[in-house]
Amino acid sequence: MSAADSASTAPRSQVWAHVGQPFTPDSFDIVVVGAGRMGAACALYLRQLAPHLSLLLVEEGGLPNEEGATILAPGVWTAFDVPEGQEAAAEWTREQLLSGIEKLEVESRPLVELLRDGADTVPSSEALAHAPEALALLDPQVYPCAHVDDRALTYRPGQLALQAAQQAIRLGANLLLNTRAEPGVGQVKLHRLTVTNTHQIVVHETRQVRARAVVVAAGAAGPVLVEHGVGLHTRHGRAYVQYPRLNLPTSAQTPVLRAGGLTLRPQNDGLTLIPPIHHRDPQGYQPAGGQLTGVLTGLRREVLEDLVALMDGLPALSSDRLELGRSSADIAGAWVSLPGGQPDTIPTAEQPAPGLFLLLGGPRADTLGLATAHALATEVVATLD
Structure with a gap:
């Protein structure tokens, strides 16, 4: 059975929060790895653009993940951070912050x-x-x-990730929490995690699902996952910030x-x-x-x-x-991805292998991240349809 065939029969909007909930699906049209603000936003836009495609959002921790850069990101939208040629993307992101993400608390703060x-x-x-x-x-x-x-805005990126993921689920996305993913081309290996009586995190079970498209949005870990999954060396760096x-x-x-x-x-x-x-x-x-x-x-x-x-x-x-x-x-502190290894590079989305996409935020994700996530969602849908 193809992923497209399984999509028509798979239950909608399932959430697997812990290993006590059996996980049985073997294929999805799209798997998004990472439920930070970039991954959650991409999942939301994918559901909005292509509700006929089945989607699984995978997160290693809870929602939102308190260990990623999203929870610490500044959350400041400002026109001062817009590179030349990115004005339209910045304005689109601003409108999304104000009205595109349900229940997101945004303050107008010069x-x-x-x-x-x-x-x-x-x-x-x-x-x-x-x-x-x-x-x-x-x-x-x-x-x-x-x-x-005077048009600057402040918001909490962690809340953005939470609200975008919840909105995506209401639109039919599936969510798998407490799971470490190993993405590859056309497939993702899923290691479901649990905690022992001695508070050690261990792998409870490992499953593999097929996917027509895989989006890796795991922050600083994303390039490493791509390198391990397909054996390609990426050009991306990371920086420690506190x-x-x-x-x-x-x-x-x-x-x-x-x-x-x-x-x-x-x-x-x-x-x-x-x-x-x-x-x-x-x-x-x-x-x-x-x-x-x-x-x-x-x-x-x-x-x-x-x-x-x-x-x-x-x-x-x-x-x-x-x-x-x-x-x-x-x-x-937190690790943040720096596309190209440069501190002022805009968020980026690229395709390192057929059906495998890498989505990175970085220092300017506050102002441009949502536009980049939407652009990638549009590209993924065009690839599959």
Whole structure:
């Protein structure tokens, strides 16, 4: 029986959350590996574009996965991050954030880029006049000017992944949780995971399903899965990033701030610091920032240098309100995929082998990720129909 034939007889919208639920299907039209925001969004768009094709969304953890880069991503849409030629994709993504993903909580929060000088700027004191708590963070003599993006938005990428996956399920997608996938050409090996009495994660059973198309959207692990599955060497790198925290009060009027490449994102009654990504890290990199007042920093040397360089203009960075050891999500850090190994490359989708697609987000996924996921879904449907 072909995958197309099995699609017509397979039950719709099944969710297998644990190994106590027998998993019996042997084929699907499409398998999406990874239920982060890119994979979940791609699954949603596939269901919208081709409801006649059967689809299985596979996630190694729960939904959303609290170990991936999605849960830590900044969640800031801004026109300042749009490369030339990507304006339409950015606007499409913005509309999707506002109305395309059901129940997604999006806030309109201006982004103020602080500058030492520049043309077509406004005084920083004027840009922050309605947010005195933000104005108190900076030395206006160091940063007297500012650019303002009044159309910037903030949201939680983890919630986006959850809502997109739930919407895809309502439209007929199947979901398999707690399963490690090994994608290949025309097939995916599925290792269903369980936890022993000694809290060890082990493989409970291994099954293999056929698929006419496989989309690998597993974040930084995606290129590795493709390399292992088809034996092709990919050009993609990854970088270790951590988001320190500045414990200062914020309000609904506090804008997103940016200075010297550092973004300060109001979140959880404080400010999450989003440092720039300098370059790709080697395989197996572990941060070795030493200890600061007894707390393991776990930061790259370049990030510490960035913070020190900004302390004259942002004196709060030199106060005891700065936390380097933990992120706002209480996770030491996260790996993010860098398409091409470059920190400013846009999200990408490519086809390394027939029927096998690789979908990556990366640093600009906040602004362009949904458009890239939709473009890939359109390409996959055109390939199968």
